[in-house]
Amino acid sequence: MPPRFSYRLLASTFVLFLSITNVAHSMSKVENYRTTLRVMSTSDVHGQMLNYDYFSGEEVAQQGLVKTATLIAQARAEQPLAILVENGDLIQGSALADYAVAEFPVATKTHPIIQALNHLNYDVANLGNHEFNFGLDYLAATYRDAAFPVLASNLELSAATAAALKSEWLDIAWIExxxxxxxxxxxxxxxxxxxxxxxPQIMQWDQHxxxxxxxxxxxxxxxxxxVQRAREQGADVVILAAHTGxxxxxxDPEDSEQTGWLLAGIAGIDAMLLGHQHEVFPGSNVYDQLPDxxxxxxxxxxxxxxxxxxxGSHLGIIDLELAYSATSGWQVVGTSSSTRAVTAATPVDTQLAKHLQSAHAATLRFMQQPIGTTEQPLSYKTARWQPSSAVQFVxxxxxxxxxxxxxxxxLEQLPILSAAAPFxxxxSADETATEIAAGPLTRGAIGDLYRYPNTLDIVQLNGAQIKDWLEMSATAFSQVQENADPQDCWQALNQEFPHYNFDMLLGLDYTIDSTAAVGHRIKDLRFAGKQVAASQLFYVATNNYRANGGGDFPHLDGTNTVIRGADMLADVLLKYIGNLPQGQYxxxxxxxxxxIGCGGRI
Structure with missing residues (x-):
C-alpha cells in the first residue's frame, strides 16, 4: 500500500525551503552590501555661536554655529549614517566666550557652548590649542557636562593633575x-x-x-x-581629527606645528579632519606646492x-563608501571630500538660537560695562603702514x-620696550577695521582691541636680537623698486603676512626700507636718540604667544623670557585704564x- 501523501509535510518542507532561500538571499545581500558613512566636521569656531558681531552690533551673514547647524541638519537628512566631529578651538575667541570666562558659573552650570554642542548631537570633540588658554581647571569644568567623548590623544596629564581634574579625556573615541x-x-x-x-607648541604658548x-x-x-592600536582593537574605520594644518x-612638508601632510602618510587612516590654520580645504590653493x-x-x-x-563659516564633509562581506568585514572602497559654505541665504537654526538667547543677553550686558574714557580715537585701520593709536594703547x-x-x-634695571601688533x-584705505571713537570706553571696546587670551611676558634681548625681531616683522612688506610710482606703494603690503605678526616696538625709533632686501630693511634704529648697539640690553614686554615661539620669530622660543605675567592682556588693559587719573586715556x-620706498613714504 503506497504511503499516504502528507500535505502538512509538504507545507513544512516548502516553508523550510523558503526560509533557506530567504537566508541565502539575505546573506547574498550582506556579501554585496554597500553604504556611505558621512563624516562631518567643524573646527575653529572660536566661540562664534551666533551670526552676530558684538563689536559692531550687526549680524554677520556668513558665520556662526547657528547657521552651520542648518548645514549639519541638511547633511544628516541626505545621509543618516553620519557622525559629527568638533575639531578644536571652540571655547575661545568671541565676546560670548569672554563673558563665559569672566562671569558664567561654569563650576555649577553647563557652559553655553557645550549646551549648543549637546543640542546638535555632536559625536566627539577634539581639543585644540586655544582650549588650554584658561587653564586645566576651567577646561575640565567646561567639558564636564559634554554628552560626547572628548579627545586629547597626544596629551599626557601628570598623575596628580589627572586625579585632581577627575576628567576623562580620551586618546581614542569609539563610536558604533x-x-x-x-x-x-x-x-x-x-x-x-x-x-x-x-x-605640541601648546606647552610653549600656555606653559604658565x-x-x-x-x-x-x-x-x-x-x-x-x-592608529595601530585602533586597528588591533577591531576598528572598521579610523578617522583622524588633527587640530593642525x-x-x-x-x-617642504616638514613642520612640527602644521603636520597634516606628515599625518596623512600614516597607514590606516581613512579620513583626516584638519583645522588650526583657518583655511578652507578642499578649495584653497595655499597647499598646492606640496606633493600629492x-x-x-x-x-x-x-x-x-x-x-x-x-x-562656523563652513561644514567639512567626507563621504566614505563602505562595502561589507562576511569574510573581510567592512572596507572603505571610495571617498569624496567637500566643504559647504554658510551663505547670507543660509537660515538660522531657530531652536539652537533659542538655546543661546540667555547667554547672548548676558554677553550684551557684559560688553556694555563702562570702564573709562579716551581723549584720542583708537584705530587699527592704518596700522599696516603707519604708527597706530590702538597699537600704542596696548x-x-x-x-x-x-x-x-x-x-x-x-632683575637689574634695563630700558623697557613694548611690542604689539594690530589684530x-x-x-587699504577702503577696508574696514577696528576703530573706537574718542569718548567713553566699554569692556566691549577693550575686547575689540585685544581679542586673544594672551598673557604678558617680558623677554631680555640685546640690540642685535631686537633688530632681527624687527626684520622679521618687516616681512609685512614686499620689496619694491626705488622711485616706483607712489600708487604702487600699496603693493608693498604683503597680504600673506598676518596682521598679528606685524610687531611694532614702542621705545625705539626706526625706519623700514621697503626697497631693501629681506633682512636689511630696518634702518637707523635708535633708542633715546642714539644708535642702538648690538650688545645693548633691553627688556621687551610682549605677549606669551610671541615670547614662546608664536610666529617663529628669531630668538623668541621661551629661553629669553625673564618674567611671565599671570593676567590676560585684556585684563591688563582694563587695569591700566582703571589706574589712570579719572580713568581717562x-x-x-x-x-x-x-x-620708505616708492620715492618717499608710504
Missing amino acids: RQVKLPQTTQSIPLKIAVIGVAP HLKGKADVLPMVSSTQKR MPKQTS VDSTAGVVRGVATVQPGIY QRAQLWQARQLIAASQ DAAF TEELENHWQV
Whole structure:
C-alpha cells in the first residue's frame, strides 16, 4: 500500500525551503552590501555661536554655529549614517566666550557652548590649542557636562593633575553604528575609531598653565601608536581629527606645528579632519606646492581630507563608501571630500538660537560695562603702514604692567620696550577695521582691541636680537623698486603676512626700507636718540604667544623670557585704564617709525 501523501509535510518542507532561500538571499545581500558613512566636521569656531558681531552690533551673514547647524541638519537628512566631529578651538575667541570666562558659573552650570554642542548631537570633540588658554581647571569644568567623548590623544596629564581634574579625556573615541540592511531585520555593527591631536607648541604658548601638570607629545608619533592600536582593537574605520594644518606656499612638508601632510602618510587612516590654520580645504590653493595634494578633490597623500575655515563659516564633509562581506568585514572602497559654505541665504537654526538667547543677553550686558574714557580715537585701520593709536594703547598698558613686574623682581634695571601688533587692520584705505571713537570706553571696546587670551611676558634681548625681531616683522612688506610710482606703494603690503605678526616696538625709533632686501630693511634704529648697539640690553614686554615661539620669530622660543605675567592682556588693559587719573586715556600718537620706498613714504 503506497504511503499516504502528507500535505502538512509538504507545507513544512516548502516553508523550510523558503526560509533557506530567504537566508541565502539575505546573506547574498550582506556579501554585496554597500553604504556611505558621512563624516562631518567643524573646527575653529572660536566661540562664534551666533551670526552676530558684538563689536559692531550687526549680524554677520556668513558665520556662526547657528547657521552651520542648518548645514549639519541638511547633511544628516541626505545621509543618516553620519557622525559629527568638533575639531578644536571652540571655547575661545568671541565676546560670548569672554563673558563665559569672566562671569558664567561654569563650576555649577553647563557652559553655553557645550549646551549648543549637546543640542546638535555632536559625536566627539577634539581639543585644540586655544582650549588650554584658561587653564586645566576651567577646561575640565567646561567639558564636564559634554554628552560626547572628548579627545586629547597626544596629551599626557601628570598623575596628580589627572586625579585632581577627575576628567576623562580620551586618546581614542569609539563610536558604533548599527547598519540595518534594507528589507530585512538584520543589521551589521560598524565600529568607528576617532583619534584627536593638537600642536605640541601648546606647552610653549600656555606653559604658565601646563608646566609640571601636563605634556603634549609630537602629533605624528602619537597618531601612529593610536592608529595601530585602533586597528588591533577591531576598528572598521579610523578617522583622524588633527587640530593642525599643512605648510603653506612651500614644497617642504616638514613642520612640527602644521603636520597634516606628515599625518596623512600614516597607514590606516581613512579620513583626516584638519583645522588650526583657518583655511578652507578642499578649495584653497595655499597647499598646492606640496606633493600629492589635490586641493580640488580634497585629498592629501591619498587620504580624504577637509578643513572647514573659521567661525562656523563652513561644514567639512567626507563621504566614505563602505562595502561589507562576511569574510573581510567592512572596507572603505571610495571617498569624496567637500566643504559647504554658510551663505547670507543660509537660515538660522531657530531652536539652537533659542538655546543661546540667555547667554547672548548676558554677553550684551557684559560688553556694555563702562570702564573709562579716551581723549584720542583708537584705530587699527592704518596700522599696516603707519604708527597706530590702538597699537600704542596696548603697548603703553604693557609697559605699565611690565614696570610693576620688574620693580617687584630682583632683575637689574634695563630700558623697557613694548611690542604689539594690530589684530584687525586693513590693507587699504577702503577696508574696514577696528576703530573706537574718542569718548567713553566699554569692556566691549577693550575686547575689540585685544581679542586673544594672551598673557604678558617680558623677554631680555640685546640690540642685535631686537633688530632681527624687527626684520622679521618687516616681512609685512614686499620689496619694491626705488622711485616706483607712489600708487604702487600699496603693493608693498604683503597680504600673506598676518596682521598679528606685524610687531611694532614702542621705545625705539626706526625706519623700514621697503626697497631693501629681506633682512636689511630696518634702518637707523635708535633708542633715546642714539644708535642702538648690538650688545645693548633691553627688556621687551610682549605677549606669551610671541615670547614662546608664536610666529617663529628669531630668538623668541621661551629661553629669553625673564618674567611671565599671570593676567590676560585684556585684563591688563582694563587695569591700566582703571589706574589712570579719572580713568581717562590722554596719550597722543607717537610717530616713532616710518616706511620708505616708492620715492618717499608710504
